[in-house]
Amino acid sequence: MHSLSFDVAHMLAGFLVLLSFMMLYQDRLGALINALAAQAVVLSLSVAWQAIIQEAPHLFITAGLAIGFKAVVIPMALRRIIVKLGIDREIETVGGTGLTMLAGIGLVALSLQVVLPVTGGSDPVSREDIALALSVVLLGLLMMVTRRNAVSQVIGFMSLENGIVLAATGARGMPLVVEISVAFSILIAFIVVGIFLFRIRERFDTVDVQALDRFRGERR
Numbered sequence: 001m002h003s004l005s006f007d008v009a010h011m012l013a014g015f016l017v018l019l020s021f022m023m024l025y026q027d028r029l030g031a032l033i034n035a036l037a038a039q040a041v042v043l044s045l046s047v048a049w050q051a052i053i054q055e056a057p058h059l060f061i062t063a064g065l066a067i068g069f070k071a072v073v074i075p076m077a078l079r080r081i082i083v084k085l086g087i088d089r090e091i092e093t094v095g096g097t098g099l100t101m102l103a104g105i106g107l108v109a110l111s112l113q114v115v116l117p118v119t120g121g122s123d124p125v126s127r128e129d130i131a132l133a134l135s136v137v138l139l140g141l142l143m144m145v146t147r148r149n150a151v152s153q154v155i156g157f158m159s160l161e162n163g164i165v166l167a168a169t170g171a172r173g174m175p176l177v178v179e180i181s182v183a184f185s186i187l188i189a190f191i192v193v194g195i196f197l198f199r200i201r202e203r204f205d206t207v208d209v210q211a212l213d214r215f216r217g218e219r220r
Contacts (some may be wrong), residue, residue, distance in 0.1 A: 005053040009170075012046035013132040016166060017108060020139035020159055024104050025097060029151055033078045036155050040070030043162050050169045059169055066165065074158065082151060094146045103146075107138040129170030136163030 019039040026032040044067035051059035093100055115131035140160030144153045 008049055009046070009053070010128055010132070012042055012049060013129050013166060013170070015042045016046065016162065017132050017135050017139070020136050021101065021104055023155070023159060024100050024139060024143055027093075027097065029082050029149070030079070032152060032155055033075050033082075036078075036158055037071050037075040039159060039162055040066055040075075043166060044071065046166060047169045062165065062169065070158065070162065078151065078155070094148065100142065100146050104139050104142055107142060108135040111135040111138060126170050130167050133163045133167035133170060136160070136166060139163075
């Protein structure tokens with residue numbers, strides 16, 4: 001049973017990392033949103049599995065929040081935003097997709113190199129899940145840094161938060177009240193960001209951050 005717990009937990013965490021790379025590779029917002037929704041589904045399965053092996057029923061609520069908000073509500077809202085803004089087009093990346101993917105591979109290697117040696121005495125399931133969760137967090141940060149479209153940067157932030165949830169549940173979870181407050185905080189932040197994006201488009205007729213820099217008289 002311990003071997004099964006180990007294998008399933010790491011398979012799901014590995015899928016999260018794979019989906020982070022798929023998000024880095026996508027060059028259209030619609031496909032990027034689909035990858036975010038798929039990552040949320042896998043996250044909910046991972047959290048539900050942790051609820052079973054840890055015998056922590058409250059984690060099923062976290063899994064439900066993940067699949068409800070992150071896999072359904074937020075992707076639907078993002079699709080409505082890109083339709084209303086008319087921005088479902090190719091996304092420019094800083095340095096190109098190839099360099100971004102290479103940087104992502106380097107960040108995953110860095111995560112494993114940093115986390116595994118310092119957690120040698122920890123539970124094997126938690127130890128490697130935290131290393132993979134850090135990879136998801138860093139890949140989310142990479143997306144935020146390398147994408148020039150504000151919506152794709154928001155998606156990178158959502159992916160980053162998925163990594164934080166994976167790390168928290170792998171490390172024997174957070175208190176339920178913290179999980180619920182984090183979920184609603186993310187939802188409120190998303191609403192605020194949506195309003196902010198509409199205001200940017202209304203004022204500057206674009207959500208490309210490079211173009212916004214030019215409005216300030218700056219160039220990258």
